[in-house]
Amino acid sequence: xxxxxxxxxxxxxxxxxxxxxxxxxxxxxxxxxxxxxxxxxxxxxxxxxxxxxxxxxxxxxxxxxxxxxxxxxxxxxxxxxxxxxxxxxxxxxxxxxxxxxxxxxxxxxxxxxxxxxxxxxxxxxxxxxxxxxxxxxxxxxxxxxxxxxxxxxxxxxxxxxxxxxxxxxxxxxxxxxxxxxxxxxxxxxxxxxxxxxxxxxxxxxxxxxxxxxxxxxxxxxxxxxxxxxxxxxxxxxxxxxxxxxxxxxxxxxxxxxxxxxxxxxxxxxxxxxxxxxxxxxxxxxxxxxxxxxxxxxxxxxxxxxxxxxxxxxxxxxxxxxxxxxxxxxxxxxxxxxxxxxxxxxxxxxxxxxxxxxxxxxxxxxxxxxxxxxxxxxxxxxxxxxxxxxxxxxxxxxxxxxxxxxxxxxxxxxxxxxxxxxxxxxxxxxxxxxxxxxxxxxxxxxxxxxxxxxxxxxxxxxxxxxxxxxxxxxxxxxxxxxxxxxxxxxxxxxxxxxxxxxxxxxxxxxxxxxxxxxxxxxxxxxxxxxx
Amino acid sequence: xxxxxxxxxxxxxxxxxxxxxxxxxxxxxxxxxxxxxxxxxxxxxxxxxxxxxxxxxxxxxxxxxxxxxxxxxxxxxxxxxxxxxxxxxxxxxxxxxxxxxxxxxxxxxxxxxxxxxxxxxxxxxxxxxxxxxxxxxxxxxxxxxxxxxxxxxxxxxxxxxxxxxxxxxxxxxxxxxxxxxxxxxxxxxxxxxxxxxxxxxxxxxxxxxxxxxxxxxxxxxxxxxxxxxxxxxxxxxxxxxxxxxxxxxxxxxxxxxxxxxxxxxxxxxxxxxxxxxxxxxxxxxxxxxxxxxxxxxxxxxxxxxxxxxxxxxxx
Numbered sequence: 001x002x003x004x005x006x007x008x009x010x011x012x013x014x015x016x017x018x019x020x021x022x023x024x025x026x027x028x029x030x031x032x033x034x035x036x037x038x039x040x041x042x043x044x045x046x047x048x049x050x051x052x053x054x055x056x057x058x059x060x061x062x063x064x065x066x067x068x069x070x071x072x073x074x075x076x077x078x079x080x081x082x083x084x085x086x087x088x089x090x091x092x093x094x095x096x097x098x099x100x101x102x103x104x105x106x107x108x109x110x111x112x113x114x115x116x117x118x119x120x121x122x123x124x125x126x127x128x129x130x131x132x133x134x135x136x137x138x139x140x141x142x143x144x145x146x147x148x149x150x151x152x153x154x155x156x157x158x159x160x161x162x163x164x165x166x167x168x169x170x171x172x173x174x175x176x177x178x179x180x181x182x183x184x185x186x187x188x189x190x191x192x193x194x195x196x197x198x199x200x201x202x203x204x205x206x207x208x209x210x211x212x213x214x215x216x217x218x219x220x221x222x223x224x225x226x227x228x229x230x231x232x233x234x235x236x237x238x239x240x241x242x243x244x245x246x247x248x249x250x251x252x253x254x255x256x257x258x259x260x261x262x263x264x265x266x267x268x269x270x271x272x273x274x275x276x277x278x279x280x281x282x283x284x285x286x287x288x289x290x291x292x293x294x295x296x297x298x299x300x301x302x303x304x305x306x307x308x309x310x311x312x313x314x315x316x317x318x319x320x321x322x323x324x325x326x327x328x329x330x331x332x333x334x335x336x337x338x339x340x341x342x343x344x345x346x347x348x349x350x351x352x353x354x355x356x357x358x359x360x361x362x363x364x365x366x367x368x369x370x371x372x373x374x375x376x377x378x379x380x381x382x383x384x385x386x387x388x389x390x391x392x393x394x395x396x397x398x399x400x401x402x403x404x405x406x407x408x409x410x411x412x413x414x415x416x417x418x419x420x421x422x423x424x425x426x427x428x429x430x431x432x433x434x435x436x437x438x439x440x441x442x443x444x445x446x447x448x449x450x451x452x453x454x455x456x457x458x459x460x461x462x463x464x465x466x467x468x469x470x471x472x473x474x475x476x477x478x479x480x481x482x483x484x485x486x487x488x489x490x491x492x493x494x495x496x497x498x499x500x501x502x503x504x505x506x507x508x509x510x511x512x513x514x515x516x517x518x519x520x521x522x523x524x525x526x527x528x529x530x
Numbered sequence: 531x532x533x534x535x536x537x538x539x540x541x542x543x544x545x546x547x548x549x550x551x552x553x554x555x556x557x558x559x560x561x562x563x564x565x566x567x568x569x570x571x572x573x574x575x576x577x578x579x580x581x582x583x584x585x586x587x588x589x590x591x592x593x594x595x596x597x598x599x600x601x602x603x604x605x606x607x608x609x610x611x612x613x614x615x616x617x618x619x620x621x622x623x624x625x626x627x628x629x630x631x632x633x634x635x636x637x638x639x640x641x642x643x644x645x646x647x648x649x650x651x652x653x654x655x656x657x658x659x660x661x662x663x664x665x666x667x668x669x670x671x672x673x674x675x676x677x678x679x680x681x682x683x684x685x686x687x688x689x690x691x692x693x694x695x696x697x698x699x700x701x702x703x704x705x706x707x708x709x710x711x712x713x714x715x716x717x718x719x720x721x722x723x724x725x726x727x728x729x730x731x732x733x734x735x736x737x738x739x740x741x742x743x744x745x746x747x748x749x750x751x752x753x754x755x756x757x758x759x760x761x762x763x764x765x766x767x768x769x770x771x772x773x774x775x776x777x778x779x780x781x782x783x784x785x786x787x788x789x790x791x792x793x794x795x796x797x798x799x800x801x802x803x804x805x806x807x808x809x810x811x812x813x814x815x816x817x818x819x820x821x822x823x824x825x826x827x828x829x830x831x832x833x834x835x836x837x838x839x840x841x842x843x844x845x
Contacts, residue, residue: 019637042700047803050613058568139614140584142569142577198614214613215624215795217700241695241793245679249687249694256700411562411808418566450575 044259048240052201070183070203081433097169110186112202118156143181172434258507264324281516304363306493310349312356335500346490368400373423376413381427457494564808608811628796638720647731669725678791734769775831
């Protein structure tokens with residue numbers, strides 16, 4: 001009787017079949033070997049890296065991984081936007097600002113063993129801009145126009161001297177050279193791998209990619225031959241942990257050593273945790289509502305109305321209540337990380353609904369008006385867009401501006417954003433740390449849609465200043481131009497200025513000397529482990 | 531039997547064709563441009579146009595569909611727009627992880643659900659029955675992400691028994707490491723199916739144990755075990771297998787959420803990212819592959835019916 005029961009029991013059949021399948025799958029799945037050790041640091045990323053080919057990197061999390069492997073001619077002093085030599089030891093700029101001559105570092109080798117020299121710089125960069133280049137077909141180059149569009153010629157003067165001739169003088173060029181998309185890739189690796197360079201990177205950075213299991217982890221090993229000395233942390237492991245709660249759990253239990261974007265409400269508990277440190281710092285980020293200033297878009301075409309909207313929004317409350325302190329209120333497009341360039345002496349839109357009403361009345365809208373604005377449900381750098389949008393909707397309604405919110409998924413949102421909406425939320429983050437990258441791209445009339453001056457803002461004086469500032473080599477002169485331009489822009493109020501998000505990194509206390517970068521990068525060269 | 535199988539196999543062709551048209555149509559008609567999303571906010575109009583051309587997105591939809599289908603017919607799933615890598619190996623690697631998760635969840639669901647259902651039916655209105663059905667009701671009602679996050683809070687963060695994310699420890703691991711990582715997501719995902727199975731098994735069994743032939747079996751003097759496990763369960767199993775077949779579909783769908791909560795490197799998580807990026811080849815290939823798997827599993831369920839109920843055979 002027993003025997004028949006087992007044979008016929010349907011759940012028994014199912015379980016045994018399923019077990020067979022499971023055992024088969026487990027059998028077919030590879031297992032890793034090494035165990036965690038004292039010189040290994042584990043980073044929990046919000047999303048996994050998608051490629052290891054610098055020009056194809058379009059998202060921040062991938063950049064955080066790929067920047068470990070590749071270097072540019074120039075770099076940033078950790079924690080700042082100040083330029084320091086990287087693969088170039090020194091440089092000279094011609095008086096007219098169009099010729100940049102770089103002396104390259106001697107004795108540097110790529111991770112694949114091939115030597116780094118002037119020809120490698122030329123090869124790696126021309127790959128992106130010259131369609132006849134042998135390695136051109138190995139990728140897509142979305143940023144080539146942004147960063148190399150102004151380059152007329154790249155010449156290898158001798159084995160370790162390279163000369164860039166620009167079409168027009170361009171003051172932020174040294175900053176632009178830090179950008180990941182134009183960091184130097186080994187010509188030999190490009191010849192060997194073609195399009196598969198994306199999975200077989202070879203740069204000169206302090207870490208080389210040792211293993212990459214998509215969806216599971218990316219493992220980096222210290223480059224023992226690094227020109228600036230081998231890093232102290234010998235192994236870096238980046239694992240994707242999508243859910244904020246899971247990142248929080250992993251950092252508190254010590255599964256990972258460093259992470260970010262943990263739930264804001266957990267920060268107080270983390271600050272009291274003896275095992276972890278919470279680092280907070282400003283970033284170059286800005287979150288805003290772009291207002292369509294074109295004539296055919298009343299009443300947004302009236303400066304008084306736009307100013308009223310700025311007075312109506314309680315950004316300090318948004319930072320405190322919605323962002324729970326993970327940002328600072330924005331009064332200009334440039335965040336305080338820009339130091340002196342960030343101009344505090346602009347018209348200050350402090351929360352003042354009475355003043356907003358008065359301005360609306362002065363503009364001929366004593367009873368306010370109706371409008372519609374767009375907000376994405378989530379998106380790169382967008383913080384808590386729907387909550388923030390809803391708060392702003394209530395703020396505007398309090399002074400009589402009755403707005404309807406339309407929320408959209410990020411992909412659809414980006415497409416809609418380019419169709420000149422009346423009012424829409426957006427955020428901006430400058431990876432290259434030059435004010436030109438913010439002000440020229442967002443407020444110059446040369447950047448009308450489909451470029452990123454989405455509100456069609458135009459002020460001839462601002463245009464002249466921003467155009468002038470990108471050509472002037474004198475830093476003091478540039479500083480003054482950007483300070484003055486900010487003053488005019490804020491006065492014109494083409495945006496509702498909302499906040500600058502701060503960056504918050506949580507790490508285990510055994511991690512020492514980790515420094516936040518204004519452009520959200522994670523540098524490990526100087527980090528040590530206890 | 532073979533003829534039956536062959537006929538059923540032929541039926542899958544129009545289904546898969548329909549799936550391909552639907553997924554292609556929905557994806558391409560949805561707003562959002564992969565080039566725009568790929569290049570992000572910093573992109574210029576020129577570079578977007580260039581990437582669209584490189585990807586063949588500037589061609590008419592019919593041409594794009596025909597190109598895709600003719601490649602698929604040759605087993606070429608194409609290259610991912612975002613990753614730049616071949617689609618099929620990516621799908622296959624991720625599918626294995628998903629399969630480990632769903633099969634484990636299924637085992638948990640059957641073990642918990644079917645046994646709880648049987649006991650509940652046999653001891654109707656007992657304390658066990660009331661508690662089991664209450665738990666099952668809660669299990670059916672609770673959303674996966676909630677159960678998942680509560681499980682992380684309780685077992686990973688507070689008790690520190692189990693890891694909260696991933697399939698292996700960062701430094702790599704063995705089978706034991708995998709099993710430890712598997713417990714929370716598999717339980718989270720399996721609970722809902724277990725709850726549904728328990729309720730369905732209970733009602734199917736209740737209906738059957740009241741039938742005349744069951745009474746006859748008892749009257750013959752068979753012991754209760756044989757009556758329940760052989761006479762009643764076999765007939766109830768038609769319902770159970772039907773529910774189970776549907777649960778496999780549910781588990782594959784539910785794995786999307788479970789994988790996101792537990793960072794399980796499965797196909798669900800990959801598809802969510804691909805959809806957000808409008809990575810057409812990846813989404814199309816992935817949906818097509820999952821649909822094909824689902825059709826195949828349904829075929830298996832139908833064959834199982836034929837085994838369980840001779841009346842269905844050879845029709």
